[in-house]
Amino acid sequence: MYFFEWGSWEAALEPDADKNEDARTRRLRKKITPYENEQAEEEAAAKLSVSETPKSRGPVYAFDNRILEIRSGMFEEKRGLISILSATVIYIIANCFAGIISGATWTIEHFHSKGTFASEYLFISAWFTLLALPTTWFYLKYGLRFTRLEMFTSRHLLIRFNRTTQQVYLHRPPHCGGIVVLPWEGVASSGSANKYAIADGVGVPLALHWSARVTGTLHPELAWVGKSANHQGEIRDEWEFIRRFMDEGPEGLPRPRITSHFPWPWQAFTPQFEGVTHYFRNASKLIKVGLVLISPAFLIIGTGHWLSLLLCWKPRWPKIIRQAGMPGKPVPPLTTLADYPPHIQQRLRENAHLWTAHPGQRPEKKPRGPSKRRSTDTKPASRAKP
Template sequence: MYFFEWGAWEASLIPEEERKKDARTQKLRKKICTYESDEEEGMAAAKLRASETPKSRGPVYVFNNRILEIRSGMFEEKRGLISIVSATIIFLIINGFIGITAGTIWTTDYYYSEGAIATGYLWMAIGLTILTLPTTWFYLKYCLRFTRLEMFTSRHLLIRFNRITQQVYLHRPSYCGGIVTLPWEGVTSSGSADKYAVAGGIGVPLALCWSPPFTGTLRTEVAWVGKSANHQGEIRDEWEFIRRFMDEGPEGLPRPRITSHFPWPWQAFTPQFEGVTHYFRNASKLIKVGLVLISPAFLIIGTGHWLSLLLCWKPRWPKIIRQAGMPGKPVPPLTTLADYPPHIQQRLRENAHLWAVRPGQRPEKKPRKVSRIRKADPKPS
């Protein structure tokens, strides 16, 4: 599911008029503003050793002396819900057109053979036309964009680390920001220290972040790497594996299991349990019984997940990125604002202040003054 990445990209392009209407978003922006001191601390922490047991839980697609490629994206374990709804709508639309075609053919054949109009077939064709055509128009105009978050698109979001060029590449569909080339220098990580952990590392993947001074696109780039974690220790191990690969090389790192891009069924069902195995293991007997009772729901979502994988295609990198780091091959240029169409550039410029890093240090929080109303002394009896 590419819902998170799609939402982040849409938030970067939202017009100012629409943004001002949402007062809640405005307040949230003020709270999450970043200062230069925050960036310096985050980058410094990203250069330190975070774990003594580096390990990638994957899925890893490529691992050699030059590149490390891992699955990326948030909410992979929830992929399948949109696919089930979309497949149902598409199935009904296809059957509608089949019914229209069949009704028209039967009406025509009956007229030529009997010399009369078969009103039953005719009304069936007219009724299905009235239902199917508006439904198809509504789906293509308003719903197809959501279907493409799971179907008819790249099978996975990918992140590729190239230790020779010291670059990081994000593979995303164009409606989620497209393929981006970022510098390794400037990255901050949710696994570098506990203070940067997201949700305590429970149920979320490793998060990597690049601020606007390093992205060249006037917006912050965030990548979610690998599987959802059960605790912060798994996040630290994943990050340390990546950090050592980029800074020190693959020597001494445990070789990860390489995953195929082919959509095997277990690649759709196992993600349903990412980030929750620790919870299952320590759950009470009552909760375990409840989980057994709702297990058909996991089966349904897993089936939708597999359907989405089957109806997607293997992501393919541009030639310059595939050859990056090879002897005599050019180094891919970093992504800049000029790589986007003019109307996208204009929107990113207009919203650049939302992601800008403020100069100086973050001001210290002032202690809250708690005012207590003194109760009136009781009157003497």
């Protein structure tokens, strides 16, 4: 599911006038906006070793002395929810058009054989037409944008690390931000230190982040790498594997299992259990029984996931990225604002202030003074008795 990436891209392009933020949201945004020294510290932490057991849990699609390619994206295990709904709507629309064709065919055959029009066949054709046209219009206008998050698009989001060019490539559909070329220098990671961890690594993949001053497109980039983790240790191992590959080379790293791009059924069902195996082992018997009882839901979502994979196509990199790092081949230029259409450039310029870091260091919080308490020494004068 590309819902997170689609939502992030839409948020980056949303006009400022459409942002209906209350005062609390604005204060929260101001509070979480980083300072320049915090960004520098996070980037410096990404250069340090954090694990003695580097390991990639994949899925890895390519690994050699030049490139490392891993599945990217958030909520991969949820992929299939939208596919089931989309398939239902498409099935209804297809049946409506089948009814139109059948009614028209029966009308023509009856006219040729009897010489008159059959009103019941005309009614069937007209009825299915009244159902099909508005349903199709509504789906194409409002529903297709959600279907494309799982179907009729690239089979997977990809992230490719090229140690020869010291670049990182993100492969996303155009409606999720498109293909982006980023520098390795300046990357920040949720696995570089515990204070940058997200949810302590439980149920989320490794997160890589490039600030707006690094990307050159006036907005930050965020990529989720690999499988959802069971704990922060798996996140650190994944990040250390990537860091060593880019900074030191593949020597000494355990060779990961290479995954095929072909949509095998197990590629749709196994993601349903990413990030929950550790929880399942340590859960109580009652929780385990509950998980077994809801297992049919995992089967349904996995079936929808497989359907989405079958109705998508293998992602393909541009030629300049496929050949990047080979002898005599050009180095892909980093993505800049000029690579986007004019209307996208305008939106990114208008929203650039949302991603700009505060200069300098975050000011220290002023200690709160002692609370004003009512003095017990001064008591109200009692009324004199008459």
